[in-house]
Amino acid sequence: MINKTSHKIFYKDSRNLSYIKDKTVDLVVTSPPYPMIQMWDEIFFSQNKKIQEEIQNKNGKEAFEYMHKEMDKTWSELFRVLKDGGIACINIGDATRTINKNFFLYPNHSRIIDYCFRIGFDTLPSIIWRKQTNAPNKFMGSGMLPVGAYVTLEHEYILILRKNGRRKFEKENLKKTRQESSFFWEERNSWFSDVWMDIKGINQKIIDKKTRERSAAFPFNIAYRLINMYSVKGDTVLDPFLGTGTTSIAAMAAERNSIGIEIDDSFKDIIEKTFYNSINFSNEIIEKRIKQHVDFVEERKTKSKEIKYKNCHYNFPVITKSEKEIIFRKLKKINKKEENFIVEYEN
Secondary structure: OOOEEEEEOOOOOOOOOOOOOOOOOOEEEEEOOOOOOOHHHHHHHHHHHHHHHHHHHHHHHHHHHHHHHHHHHHHHHHHHEEEEEEEEEEOOOEEEEEOOEEEEEHHHHHHHHHHHHHEEEEEEEEEEEEEOOOOOOOOOOOOOOOOOOOOOOEEEEEEEEOOOOOOOOOOOHHHHHHHOOOOOOHHHHOOOOEEEEOOOOOOOOOOOOHHHHHHHHOOOOHHHHHHHOOOOOOOOEEOOOOOOOHHHHHHHHHOOOEEOOOOHHHHHHHHHHHHHHHHHHHHHHHHHHHHHHHHHHHHHHOOOOOOOOEEOOOOEEEOOOOHHHOOOEEEEEEEEEEEEEEEEEEE
């Protein structure tokens, strides 16, 4: 039983994680600054002066490569701190930019995959996050005239990388925790698709609009879903680009520990405020998952479809034997000790 989880925050540069020991992290969930997206130029300029020089000289491809060489340092550190069988989930979008009057796509996702493959990661099937938009004019370029129009970029990638083969659960206590961490059959069918179209931008109400725009925070539901898919209760989840704290909040809701790294210490007050406001938000997420499952079961009954099993803790029907031990524990209290936040859960 998970009674408490710990959430540590470091306001440091993620290119050097020497304060995190080798093979101590179970899962990485992150969304880094996107190379060649203008809003993140200043971050990259501060890391390597050659990047700014190449942009000023209108050498887009060279700037792109220098930006990625800085991020490569973080990916190498992630490989070191991950346990064998650990997984890294990286939300990244490609970039379009016009430099020297030349419109160009900079393939961030493939550049990251290439480097991570070369340093030893196993590359698993990626997820395409299709970001829905209501824009009436989606094309870019010269409208109705060939050949100068371009398709719009309305999706991002979630790269799934694994270190040294499949994770093993050999001890009985680990097997039990894994069973309690299971997800519902209908969630599995939706989550493990290679195209996600059901998550629309930011839905984290506890982060104000101005802060979200400033940080480009990715949706809570992406972090929460990935944490449930690729870790078990009590695991440690790392986000080397924490921003406003989305990954840590998702870890709290899912009864996982977390480590967050954020280079911009001006986010400190925002992160702490968001943490303290996350109890009700997280508990609503838990209640929603349970209600959605109960509604799914009721709808299935109307179609006279057989349901063989019952969950041991809630006594509601479940489709598979694997779901019998699923249990959710709501957040009760958050206390701070130095830069460490301790979350207590209801029994």
